[in-house]
Amino acid sequence: MSHHHHHHGDQDDDLLVEEVPRYFTLEDYEGGVARWCPGCGDLAVLTAVQKILRDEQIPPERTVCVSGIGCSSRFPHYMKTYGFHGLHGRALPVACGVKSRRPDLTVWVATGDGDCCSIGAGHWVHGIRYNMDLVIMLFDNNVYGLTKNQTSPTSPIGLHTNTHPGGAILPPLNPIQTTLGFTNASFVAQTVDWNPIHLQATLQAAYKHRGTGFVRILQRCPTYTAGVFEDLVRDPSRLLVLEHEDGIPVADSLRRIFPNRTTHDPSDLAAARALADRTDYVPIGLFFRDEKRPCYEEFSERGLNFTAEERLAALEREVDRFLV
């Protein structure tokens, strides 16, 4: 009898599980141990996303991380959420597919400069144009790291790689300028992995944005491109912080670190393009935002709330169109 009673209590607790309120800590979002190199900027982005999820208390089971192929595309493995480690360059089609039929889920896309700007460039154009409510994190380390050091579309001229031992010869693609040129872009921002405060604030703003939040993250690769961001890390005055009441909030502690700041209204697309072209400084912050741009969900969500009968009726109607 007492034995029975003992178990009864346990089972009751279990039955109650669904009605017990939950609070998520960082651990609830931490997947496997990250196998990135020590000092890799991806680690900072991983923590930033986990902190945002924790702060917003988004249940892990309502979150999906989608990636393509590359170092940074290992991201979903390190999150204890749903994840989809896709094909090279195909993070966005998968993410848009998820979002089409499960608009209730929070979707984070991890993609690299090779994955997004080279093989996946076509999806990049249309992913931005679809403007679905998700976050694109472009981990830009200027190199193919996973495949051991090949020139990527954003590699600076002269970067010695296995594909260009004599140094990269073409001028690098500017992902911010490119994205600002895509039709229906609604949120374009840039940040750096080595400042966790600005990084988190930028990703947070992208998450809150209704539509696709595109964030290019300048990301250090200690193994192959240790030098490319060295100057920026050592000399914060090389960065130009974009400030605006509608932009990325700039904490007082950031103002002390970054002496060079400028006011930029993120609704001004022409000014955003001019900023993206600047070579004297590297601007970080929000370049452009327009909440009113159409999102593809507005179409793809239709019919989701249909009952079985309504679905059947709709199907019949479609079939009827082909009757002669």
Added chain:
Amino acid sequence: MTDTEAREMQELSLLEFRTGDVPEGAAARRPPRSAKPADARSLETSLRRFTLGGVAAQAGESAERFVPAALYPWLSRGQVRGDYPLFLALPRDGREELVVAPLATLLRTALDRLVPTASEERESLERTVAQLERSLRARLAEAAGPVDADAILAGAGREILESQAIAGDERDDLRDQWDALLAALPDGGFLVDFSEDVSLHLLVLAALRSVGPRRAEFVREARDLASRVRGLLRADEARGDSGVPASDHKLGGRLGSAAAGRLDPSRFADITSHRHRKAGLGDERRQALERAAERLESLTFEGEPVLVLVHDGTRGFASAEPAGARVDVVGENPARAAVAAFADHASPWLDVFRAVRLARLELSGRLDPSRHVPALQDLALDGLRESEIAVLPVVAAVEEGDRLGGPEAGSLSRVLLSDWPIQILAVVEPGRVPFLLGEEPQVERLELAYLGLSHRHAFVQQSASARPEHLMEGFLRALDRPRPGLHVLARSVGAALDAEAALESRAHPFFRYDPDRGTTWAGRLDFSGNPSPEMDWMSRRISVSESPEDGTASDLLELPFTFADYALLDTELDAHFRPVPDGVPDEALIGIDTYLGLSEDDQLRRIPTVWGVDDEGCLRRLAVTRRLARVTARRLDFWRTMQELAGVKNAYVEEAVRRVRAEIEARFAEERATLEAGHAKALRETERTAVQAAMSRLARRLLDLDLAAGLEAKSAPVASAAVPSPPAAAAPSESEKTEAPAAEPPPPAAVAAPRPEVEDPWIDSPLCTTCNDCINLNSLLFVYDSNKQATIGDATKGTYAQLVLAAEKCPARCIHPGTPRDPNEPNLPELVQRAERFR
């Protein structure tokens, strides 16, 4: 309106009791003053004996009946407008809320909307309304239960219209107007007259209003769960029975005969990952889910009662509510029987709750059949959740307050301490204090509602059918969540006026205690509904005429309405009153409200009195017994306790206000004194300097007179020298005294050389990028904080070399090694040098 019509209207209309306006034409008369009788002294002695000696000695002496003077105008007219007839209607299409309102209020609102301005038409309608009220009283009294409102109103209205002597055309117009008026009332309602059963009608309505929507929502959710479970079962079926994915067979089909023999599709599928997914549901689980889906699909609450009424068999009453909304259970001890009744009515629903839980667990992917299925089988009433209890019928027990406070107190406590939604309706007689009735002379009244409060987590209200809107709000709040409740309701001796009087006299103050409203008394206790809540007693004004011949009012008398006045309504308490004979000096008498404020010594010197009116309409002062005075004092004491708990009056606040005021006054007095002193000093100073200035001017004038102008410059020092300001050194001032020690050399300790200290290592955590470098170096020295950013863990668990190395490796440059803790660590000079750039 002519005077005759106005008088007629006045006679026709029911009196408003609650507003307290002095009604016209119902003045009490002052009795004629007779000459002071010779035996005035002995009369006074006898009266004092009556007051002090109590009931027993004097019983039966007084045959006269009196009514409380404060209520006389209303009692004498008989027809008082309370909240009855009461209009009740359930929510229905186009109307979300219940309607519980006095018919008079509804009619008046409709009349105002229909004919907003004074006109002949309005007068006719008003007269018809007034006649209707009277006619309805008679009809409802006959019906002795709820009556369909539409039918009775139409019938009574037509009768009245036809009886009125007006021309045909006019009558048609009036009838149209009347129809419009009735059409403005909520449809589908019914009317009840004041009776003890009204509280039960209200409770049924409250249960329908509370439980009905919760059940509808529950059914909706159950249907949804069932359809989703069906979807799951269909998907499982499509997957195949043996747990082998259907795609295996498809694979074979696709490959066709060409592959036959060369490739075994099953084994090929075996090496692909999709083959390794979960097996099918299995027969047992499928069957359980199918049973659950069936149970939920067939779920309905139709015909299920929302209220189970447990009573002793004397409370069977005609119900106007939808058939089957209520079932009666007759039991000898209703509070005890209610627990069993709840179990009886709840148990049949257990399998529905099991089905819902099973479906939810399965659909959320959390079902573990080996543990959950037996646990669900064991589900009993004590394992129910609030959301489940919320759809069960409300169980209400009706019981006498005396029994709940006496032999059935244990049953009451058990119910109030439970989690079960059992409502106890306790009927009390607020005036019947055993101590007064002489039955048990030592027994005071028990505060049943106060006893309810001591259970802390039950809903408690004290209310009465006389205020149906107050009572209804209490019921709705009580049923808002499934939990036990105690409803202490005043039994009215007769008319609604008695119940009103019980409320006004503080014999039965209203309050509600809702444990779900915050943690403070202020949040939980609702004191609304009590007249003059901030006063000890409420008072009423009546008109008094001087002589029997003169019927018109000449004077207004303001009378407090105390518990002793209320007791005058109860014939069983007659022995506690005795008219004060002529000749007893006024100084010996004192109104009971003032009497209660006297010290015990002073109380002995005076005779407490109330004002009554006799059968002939004469105002009479009545002495009351000390026993009744004591009970009145107890009533006041309880009233004040409730005032304090409700925050109307709070001794702590009053004390705090007093203290703060005293403090402020003391400070002001002090400041004033300082200012005055300063002012006096300044005045003296001014006087002195003025004298000096005058003297110096005089001196200069004298010098100017005698000497050349060039000497004037020298005159000033002369003048200032004349100012007798004391030299600083002559008398050291207060400040100089205190400054003096500062001039001394500081104590030796303060000048000692600073002891070399270890500068602790630190990390500018907000800048950490979580790269793991330092953690990998030493996971005790470096740890992550709750934000997963590095911070120093245990500084003693690592070397200075590790700190310096970590600082050098840190890509965020946020590690600061400080200075070495251990002076004996090797290579220190080099490490300190390397650490220099991280300081």
